[in-house]
Amino acid sequence: MIAALLSSFVRLFTGVQARWFGSAPDDDARRVYFANHTSNFDFLVLWSVLPDHLRKRTRPVAASDYWRAGRLRRFLAESVFRGVLIERKKVTRANNPMDQLVPILNAGESLIIFPEGGRTSEPEMRPFKSGLYYLGRAVPDIDFVPVYINNASRVLPKGELLPLPLLCSVIFGKSLRLEKNESKDAFLTRARAAVEALIDL
């Protein structure tokens, strides 16, 4: 209920439009969406633009240190977005994020991941963290869908509290899979290039 209201509001506020290039919003799709990350609005925009039936089965992966701080954030992350809160600083065998993520994919749900590991204020994307690769190893038939989110950093730049009502767009690219014997670096570089390729579309 809150989720439906919030996503309608975000769509109205940012006039966000989804453009699908090379992949489609299928009914039974189980995938990992990975995108550039410049603003807290990124995830809201991407999440809002997904069709209802997909949004209900898509969970954002977020940093637990950020989203567990404060009651409102916690409520939003846990009850509204159904976020998967993972440890990003002191990863140990006991709190390995893969143990949280893999069962979700295996249960047929999708994930949203920002593989740069944090928000950037420079236009250039940072190198990707290795999480995508390990997901690909653990769930071999999973599709990774590159997503480029345009303008969210102007709606809500890092450090600002109040958003501007600027128009955003979300571009979905052709999905990719981890190839057999593909090295970690090769896959991460390929994945990052797939997002960059969407910038000029």
Add this chain to the structure above:
Amino acid sequence: MNFLSSDHEMQILAAGVLAVLLVASIIGFFLNLQVKSEKGREVIDNLNARIKAWWVMTIIFFLALATGGIGSVILFCLISFLALREYITLTPTHRADHRALFWAFFVITPLQYLLIALHRYGIAVIMIPVYAYLFIPIRNVIAGEYEDFLARNSKIQWGLMICVYFVSYAPALLLLDVPGREGQNGKLLYFLVCVTQLSDVLQYVFGKCFGRHKIAPNISPNKTIEGFIGGVLGAVLIGTGLWWITPFSWWQAALMALVIALMGFFGGLVMSAIKRDRGVKDYGATIPGHGGILDRIDSLCFAAPVFFHITHFYFAS
């Protein structure tokens, strides 16, 4: 002030517009059956999308008019907000402009229309050109970033003038006090909107049918001399034919329509120059077939203030 139920002239106007839209829809329908080539199909699909959007826009405009003053003020406030959103989206702004922009969207824009709703003409006419103009650089200097300072402030000031201040002159027509025509200013607003929009439509139609010579090839390659002449002449004829709903005599109505059409033409060109510079064709995709809100109202932005001031100077007390 309920125009539609009590004003006989307004009912005739509404019926007239309905008839024009019906004829346009029928023509669109038959063109759709006839067209063969792929290029033609594209043009006709766009034409029919435009006609459909005209139905929606016309109904919204008449509903707003029917409420008397307040509906039109709210409608144009929304139009300004959406136009400013398209303009700022297209204009590169600096990270440090964030707070100033927030004020522009959520304080200055609604305030301008609040002043008009409250009939505060004296302050509404200077709020943006004086006070918002001063406020934006002050807010930006507080943000403490000097990079591109002049350009950054100018972009925001320009956006507020074009998208908010000039557009607000349209509902401000309702504030005019024209002797002997109390409560009838909705028809002045109708005159302005009808002439600007039909001038645009006729320029498009004449351009598509007879256009050969480009009038501003570098700025707006679709605009032609034939379209310009046909559109302006057509707008003058329509304006003259509408003299009976205005305080103007027939030749005054013709001159007013000429001024509106010329200002509208240049408004379209100026806003095209900005689009060209940014490398886009439209300001947005809000209105199917037309592009963004700003693509639809660019002529109104330039025509409204001039029409208002001429009417104010010569006809209002």
